[in-house]
Amino acid sequence: MCPPPSFDANKSTKGASKLRRDLINAEIANLRDLLPLPSSTRQRLSQLQLMALVCVYVRKANYFHQVFRKYDSPTNITPNVGFSKALSGFLMMCTQNGKLLYISDNAAEYLGHSMEDLLIHGDSVYDIIDKQDHQAVQSELMRSPSLPGDDERLFLCRMNVSRNARRQMRFGDQKVVLLRGHFVSFLPLCSRNEPVFLALCTPVAMPETRECVVQGATHVFTSIHSMDMKFIHLDTNGEFYLGYSKVNIQGLSWYQLVHWEHMREAQSKHKLITQSEQEKSGILLLRLHTRAGTTLWIHAVLQVKDNLDNTQQPVVKPE
Numbered sequence: 001m002c003p004p005p006s007f008d009a010n011k012s013t014k015g016a017s018k019l020r021r022d023l024i025n026a027e028i029a030n031l032r033d034l035l036p037l038p039s040s041t042r043q044r045l046s047q048l049q050l051m052a053l054v055c056v057y058v059r060k061a062n063y064f065h066q067v068f069r070k071y072d073s074p075t076n077i078t079p080n081v082g083f084s085k086a087l088s089g090f091l092m093m094c095t096q097n098g099k100l101l102y103i104s105d106n107a108a109e110y111l112g113h114s115m116e117d118l119l120i121h122g123d124s125v126y127d128i129i130d131k132q133d134h135q136a137v138q139s140e141l142m143r144s145p146s147l148p149g150d151d152e153r154l155f156l157c158r159m160n161v162s163r164n165a166r167r168q169m170r171f172g173d174q175k176v177v178l179l180r181g182h183f184v185s186f187l188p189l190c191s192r193n194e195p196v197f198l199a200l201c202t203p204v205a206m207p208e209t210r211e212c213v214v215q216g217a218t219h220v221f222t223s224i225h226s227m228d229m230k231f232i233h234l235d236t237n238g239e240f241y242l243g244y245s246k247v248n249i250q251g252l253s254w255y256q257l258v259h260w261e262h263m264r265e266a267q268s269k270h271k272l273i274t275q276s277e278q279e280k281s282g283i284l285l286l287r288l289h290t291r292a293g294t295t296l297w298i299h300a301v302l303q304v305k306d307n308l309d310n311t312q313q314p315v316v317k318p319e
Contacts, residue, residue, distance in 0.1 A: 015047075041116055053116060059093070060102050080133065088219050089202030094125045096141050096183070098194040110203050111175065112162030130158035140179075141197060152181040153197070156204070156285060156295060178202045178285070178299055204299040207281035227274055229254040243291030261293055262286035273304050280304045 031054050032042050090110060100123050108114045113128055126134055135247065140155045159177045181199025195286040205220065225231055231249045239245055242257070242291035258266050262284075269282045281303040287295045 046303050078083050093198050098125045100125050133157040154180045175203050205301050257288045258288035
């Protein structure tokens with residue numbers, strides 16, 4: 001390997017400047033080759049976009065290094081770059097002001113946007129969030145915790161889907177996503193003393209997409225109720241998540257499982273879909289009590305099925 005050329009003080013200023021630019025371009029080319037991206041993607045990146053992506057991967061490495069050190073994990077362990085494939089959504093890291101620091105590679109599977117695509121068009125999380133939800137998301141990121149140490153955030157928002165994803169996935173312009181995350185204070189190398197929000201983003205079922213989401217999904221369960229919300233049936237996934245068997249949940253009211261803080265909203269949605277002539281379905285984000293005494297956050301799709309006599313069939317997605 002040849003050593004880099006050295007500067008000669010006797011050379012002209014113009015020649016020294018050109019040599020310096022050549023050295024910088026050579027180092028940038030080395031960084032371009034090191035990025036774990038397809039060659040075609042690397043080549044179309046400008047130098048500014050390239051450096052932004054390098055910062056993203058450095059932040060990612062720093063984050064996992066800090067996590068392993070915090071939980072006393074062996075420092076020689078490096079997380080597999082394909083770990084995101086095992087998630088039921090994608091990871092996102094941003095500052096409190098919305099600057100996007102990292103998004104996992106599998107985000108493209110859900111939204112059609114890759115990290116490099118996002119950086120080409122901007123580096124703000126609000127670039128992919130529907131404008132109607134900007135204020136609500138900003139309020140969630142900026143609000144102070146209600147209790148000391150309570151930094152968890154759980155909220156829904158609409159995220160924009162790329163044009164190619166709309167055609168391939170047969171979804172509309174947006175996809176409803178559940179963000180569940182918290183602020184972390186042990187990332188000194190990832191942001192400039194600004195709180196960092198780390199979230200798991202999970203696309204959720206909607207009434208119009210319920211059937212395709214439910215099929216074969218192990219993180220979704222279905223229950224059937226009479227119109228007064230007493231259980232008629234609970235599938236195998238539901239038995240696992242709630243801890244009840246099909247037999248001992250028979251005749252139990254759904255409201256006996258609903259957390260008291262969500263009771264009013266649950267009653268409102270129940271009344272809406274059972275008494276309205278137009279609205280036969282709705283969504284609800286709430287906590288249910290399991291048989292073990294714990295609480296479980298779920299995103300529920302409530303739907304009245306006209307082909308079942310006096311019954312409604314909610315499709316519930318635990319998060």
